Amino acid sequence: MKNFKLTRRDALKATGASLAASAALTSGCSEAPKSVSGPKSINGVMPWSNWAGNQVCYPAERMRPRNEEALVSLLRESSGKIRAVGAGHSFSALVPTDETMLSMARFRGVKDINYETKEVTVGAGTRLAALGDALAVEGLGMINMPDVNTQSLAGAIATSTHGTGQKFGSLSHYVTGLTLVTAAGDVLKCSALENKDVFDAARCNIGSLGIITDVTLQVRDNYYLKERSEMLPLEEAFEKMEKMRLAKQHFEAYGLPHSNHVLVIEFSEVS
Numbered sequence: 001m002k003n004f005k006l007t008r009r010d011a012l013k014a015t016g017a018s019l020a021a022s023a024a025l026t027s028g029c030s031e032a033p034k035s036v037s038g039p040k041s042i043n044g045v046m047p048w049s050n051w052a053g054n055q056v057c058y059p060a061e062r063m064r065p066r067n068e069e070a071l072v073s074l075l076r077e078s079s080g081k082i083r084a085v086g087a088g089h090s091f092s093a094l095v096p097t098d099e100t101m102l103s104m105a106r107f108r109g110v111k112d113i114n115y116e117t118k119e120v121t122v123g124a125g126t127r128l129a130a131l132g133d134a135l136a137v138e139g140l141g142m143i144n145m146p147d148v149n150t151q152s153l154a155g156a157i158a159t160s161t162h163g164t165g166q167k168f169g170s171l172s173h174y175v176t177g178l179t180l181v182t183a184a185g186d187v188l189k190c191s192a193l194e195n196k197d198v199f200d201a202a203r204c205n206i207g208s209l210g211i212i213t214d215v216t217l218q219v220r221d222n223y224y225l226k227e228r229s230e231m232l233p234l235e236e237a238f239e240k241m242e243k244m245r246l247a248k249q250h251f252e253a254y255g256l257p258h259s260n261h262v263l264v265i266e267f268s269e270v271s
């Protein structure tokens with residue numbers, strides 16, 4: 001039996017998106033996944049694909065506005081369809097377009113911090129990892145996190161990306177305000193007190209409400225989490241899981257196909 005390194009991407013594809021790598025898993029890991037060449041350019045148009053590689057498109061145009069003013073003019077002057085892209089980590093077809101793909105990668109970084117209320121205003125294209133680093137410097141931290149930290153903030157909020165822990169909301173739950181530019185190029189400040197309907201819809205907008213330029217997020221004092229993981233036989237995992245879920249601050253479990261085992265992971269806050 002040949003050995004091969006199973007990457008996180010292969011595992012997720014195999015279990016979640018049912019892509020090519022699953023063939024290697026279901027055959028008992030007996031051969032390495034074949035290297036799949038990526039999508040090719042067509043008539044000079046470069047392909048775009050998501051992280052998992054299961055969504056591909058050929059946008060006729062790609063835009064990366066420099067600032068809000070440039071974004072407003074772009075939207076006012078455009079007549080076709082525009083899809084925003086964050087880090088391309090959605091498995092479903094939320095981003096693909098054959099018209100204009102718009103990246104908010106230049107809208108990055110912490111713009112404002114209210115130390116009293118512990119709210120931070122952040123550029124929509126900021127990656128979660130960068131946000132964590134910037135907050136740590138200020139003695140602050142995000143209240144909860146998803147499984148990985150490569151998503152953009154606006155992308156994560158668009159799908160109400162969540163972490164674990166029964167006492168915690170999704171990332172969208174901690175949004176206290178945002179700025180959204182509509183398709184007509186109008187700039188809306190949104191919160192529970194201002195444009196409330198748009199605010200509520202924008203917190204899980206799947207990219208269909210306008211372009212978010214910044215997000216204000218409730219954060220907290222910085223803290224440390226201790227991770228403990230354990231591989232449990234399936235039966236034992238079923239017996240213990242409910243109790244662990246209720247007892248632990250954060251708890252997650254990964255069923256490992258064809259292994260009869262479950263990987264359980266818990267995180268608890270430590271001083």
Ligand SMILES: Cc1cc2nc3c(=O)[nH]c(=O)nc-3n(C[C@H](O)[C@H](O)[C@H](O)COP(=O)(O)OP(=O)(O)OC[C@H]3O[C@@H](n4cnc5c(N)ncnc54)[C@H](O)[C@@H]3O)c2cc1C
Binds near residue numbers: 094159
């Ligand atoms: C390895 C991996 C681990 C994951 N772990 C988790 C997890 O633990 N929990 C969970 O809930 N999900 C998880 N996901 C899913 C992921 O968090 C979501 O798909 C998230 O939306 C991806 O963010 P993104 O920045 O890549 O956005 P994209 O996938 O690029 O876009 C998502 C949506 O946001 C829209 N969008 C992006 N930017 C803007 C903007 N500025 N204004 C308006 N709309 C915008 C896009 O049009 C699209 O509709 C995971 C995905 C992967 C690949």
